[in-house]
Amino acid sequence: MQQLKPSNCLLGSSSIVRRQHFLIRVLGCSSNNQTHHHQSRMNSMICGSDLEADALGILRSITPALDPSRYKGQAGKIAVIGGCREYTGAPYFSAISALKIGADLSHVFCTKDAAPVIKSYSPELIVHPILEESYSVRDDEDKRSISDDVLAEVVTWMERFDCLVVGPGLGRDPFLLDCVSNIMKHARQSNVPIVIDGDGLFLVTNCLDLVSGYPLAILTPNVNEYKRLVQKVLNCEVNDEDAPQQLLSLAKGIGGVTILRKGKSDLISDGETVRSVSIYGSPRRCGGQGDILSGRQLCPSVDASVAVFVSWARQYISSGKGESAMNPTILGCIAGSALMRKAASLAFENKRRSTLTGDIIECLGRRKFVQSAVDVDCQSSKPKKHGNMDSAVLLLCKYGNDTIIINVSCELN
Numbered sequence: 061m062q063q064l065k066p067s068n069c070l071l072g073s074s075s076i077v078r079r080q081h082f083l084i085r086v087l088g089c090s091s092n093n094q095t096h097h098h099q100s101r102m103n104s105m106i107c108g109s110d111l112e113a114d115a116l117g118i119l120r121s122i123t124p125a126l127d128p129s130r131y132k133g134q135a136g137k138i139a140v141i142g143g144c145r146e147y148t149g150a151p152y153f154s155a156i157s158a159l160k161i162g163a164d165l166s167h168v169f170c171t172k173d174a175a176p177v178i179k180s181y182s183p184e185l186i187v188h189p190i191l192e193e194s195y196s197v198r199d200d201e202d203k204r205s206i207s208d209d210v211l212a213e214v215v216t217w218m219e220r221f222d223c224l225v226v227g228p229g230l231g232r233d234p235f236l237l238d239c240v241s242n243i244m245k246h247a248r249q250s251n252v253p254i255v256i257d258g259d260g261l262f263l264v265t266n267c268l269d270l271v272s273g274y275p276l277a278i279l280t281p282n283v284n285e286y287k288r289l290v291q292k293v294l295n296c297e298v299n300d301e302d303a304p305q306q307l308l309s310l311a312k313g314i315g316g317v318t319i320l321r322k323g324k325s326d327l328i329s330d331g332e333t334v335r336s337v338s339i340y341g342s343p344r345r346c347g348g349q350g351d352i353l354s355g356r357q358l359c360p361s362v363d364a365s366v367a368v369f370v371s372w373a374r375q376y377i378s379s380g381k382g383e384s385a386m387n388p389t390i391l392g393c394i395a396g397s398a399l400m401r402k403a404a405s406l407a408f409e410n411k412r413r414s415t416l417t418g419d420i421i422e423c424l425g426r427r428k429f430v431q432s433a434v435d436v437d438c439q440s441s442k443p444k445k446h447g448n449m450d451s452a453v454l455l456l457c458k459y460g461n462d463t464i465i466i467n468v469s470c471e472l473n
Contacts, residue, residue, distance in 0.1 A: 172192070289310060
């Protein structure tokens, strides 16, 4: 083995050597310590008094490792209930986001008119054209028959799903909402988590019994939807000066559901605790996105992100890695919010004013914050090769006002 000899002037500088040692220590951090650190931070987040969550630590902790021994479906099977004649974009954005984040399968249950359009957006989605609107129903007997058929079709799939997303592009057709109400009741009986957004929140606000007392229900209201919920449940106006306490009271008033209040900072509560995610997203707001985080942070399809991370959080806790007292819906909301904000920030960094929803969705899985702690550990433990270089040592030196990184390596024979 022939060593490449750096000049004596570089090695003779003690400050450069100190910088080299520091850099090597940073690159070679302990993987086990990092995992334990994130888990302990997550435990303290659940019990601590600070509202701001360790969002990225939680995200990495509950994200499952990419393991070749796992089979299709173990990383999550998500179903979106939504999509009608007028609205086909929102259910597509939600369903495709679930796949981009890392779920294995993504289904869409929509009306027959919406199905061909949604199918044309992506062959990756499994689209079920089973929902009906009032215009296609003749009389009450026809309503009962069609409603029963819709529920029977969804029930055949229900046990396979890890989470439902109800509301993107759903519309407000009365008969369609009645069919979705029956689906939600069965999901609750089957103990399937339900993330409710968009017109699903309109349905729930007018029929709170659908989710009241169900701990696996997650509401993701924007400013106006949150205002309607507060007026309905607490019979008062929104109080931004005491937002955490009011959110706590609202979640408790609906029987302990989890609420993710979208805004400049996302507030999350299950009626027992309140957490905040303030990671900067994007100042860009573009149209055609029915399920975007409101306020100043652009984050599309947060409902799908929450759905995926809730299913992963349940796996994380059931595997014994996390404490059983942890609420998977809180963890899922924190991780989902953090990821969407990071993706929005990255998309805006690249596209600026031309940023669209598709640009953000393309950023969902690109950076290290989407990796699990195990994935990061495995990568850091692998030897780094550069061409025929077995290993690399980096030196930092000052040249005038500039810092120069020099690769001093051992070359293979």
